[in-house]
Amino acid sequence: MSRLLRFLPLLVLATFxxxxxxxxxxxxxxxxxxxxxxxxxxxxALAPALPGRPSLASSxxxxxxxxxxxxxxxxxxxxxxxxxLLMELKRQGVAIDAVAVRDRPEDVAAFLSRHxxxxxxxxxxxxxKVQLALGSSGVPESFIVDGRGIIRYQHMGPxxxxxxxxxxxxxxxxx
Amino acid sequence: MKRxxxxxxMVLAVPAFADSDLPAARWANQQLPDARQEAxxxxxxxxxxxxxxxGQSIADSDAELAGxxxxxxxxxxxxxxxxxxxxxxxxxxxxxxxxxxxxxxxVTWPLWLAPILLLLAxxxxxxxRLVRRRG
Numbered sequence: 001m002s003r004l005l006r007f008l009p010l011l012v013l014a015t016f017x018x019x020x021x022x023x024x025x026x027x028x029x030x031x032x033x034x035x036x037x038x039x040x041x042x043x044x045a046l047a048p049a050l051p052g053r054p055s056l057a058s059s060x061x062x063x064x065x066x067x068x069x070x071x072x073x074x075x076x077x078x079x080x081x082x083x084x085l086l087m088e089l090k091r092q093g094v095a096i097d098a099v100a101v102r103d104r105p106e107d108v109a110a111f112l113s114r115h116x117x118x119x120x121x122x123x124x125x126x127x128x129k130v131q132l133a134l135g136s137s138g139v140p141e142s143f144i145v146d147g148r149g150i151i152r153y154q155h156m157g158p159x160x161x162x163x164x165x166x167x168x169x170x171x172x173x174x175x
Numbered sequence: 176m177k178r179x180x181x182x183x184x185m186v187l188a189v190p191a192f193a194d195s196d197l198p199a200a201r202w203a204n205q206q207l208p209d210a211r212q213e214a215x216x217x218x219x220x221x222x223x224x225x226x227x228x229x230g231q232s233i234a235d236s237d238a239e240l241a242g243x244x245x246x247x248x249x250x251x252x253x254x255x256x257x258x259x260x261x262x263x264x265x266x267x268x269x270x271x272x273x274x275x276x277x278x279x280x281x282v283t284w285p286l287w288l289a290p291i292l293l294l295l296a297x298x299x300x301x302x303x304r305l306v307r308r309r310g
């Protein structure tokens with residue numbers, strides 16, 4: 001018994017080293033996904049982010065057709081990288097609305113004229129309230145909502161060319 | 176000289192933080208007028224995890240989203256919600272991850288049991304030592 005016990009500290013150390021090495025070799029997924037997938041979009045009604053452009057409310061998301069909500073901001077650098085891909089999604093028939101987080105109308109207008117404007121409706125979310133209500137933890141993020149207003153898919157971070165097939169598949173599935 | 180220049184660039188480098196130009200939300204850094212509500216809100220903020228800088232509570236974090244979460248907590252508590260209602264509203268959206276107070280459920284049993292087991296193991300070791308001395 002005591003002879004076995006003598007090796008216990010070594011065993012504990014070995015377990016610790018193996019655990020640390022394993023975690024270093026495959027870092028933990030730090031993305032905090034929204035828990036609302038499969039659930040209705042929370043009720044909200046935003047003011048327009050741009051004067052003269054339609055705003056976004058949760059009631060716009062139960063039109064019978066799926067829609068994509070892009071959570072973005074003019075001050076968000078990865079959103080610039082994502083912009084051409086949103087244009088491509090629009091070209092492929094994806095209907096996209098936007099939530100502009102902590103933004104000013106003039107900044108949103110400048111961003112859209114510079115990087116393209118794929119959005120039908122843009123709501124202003126100056127205190128990140130709708131972002132928090134959606135369970136989104138950063139910009140950019142995109143949600144696919146089906147025609148009954150159920151959230152079907154969340155994409156975290158900028159959309160990259162490799163993500164298009166997955167997004168188009170989720171889009172078709174939401175129809 | 177080259178090394179100095181390199182060191183200088185490192186000192187001057189700033190992380191590419193993406194922050195908006197908008198001022199903080201009204202209740203992000205301003206206390207509620209009702210001291211009891213403010214105390215409730217503050218206690219809850221210390222137990223909610225910042226979504227951006229994931230090791231910090233929203234009470235400690237300077238991130239803009241943490242400020243907006245503090246504003247959300249204060250507004251909801253000022254509107255009469257209980258702290259546990261606000262916490263569960265956030266847990267519904269972000270999972271138990273967002274709360275620093277883990278619920279007692281099968282997956283967290285080891286977490287709650289470990290201190291008890293370690294104390295028992297310590298007591299056992301101590302007892303063995305004491306008994307040996309006496310002998």
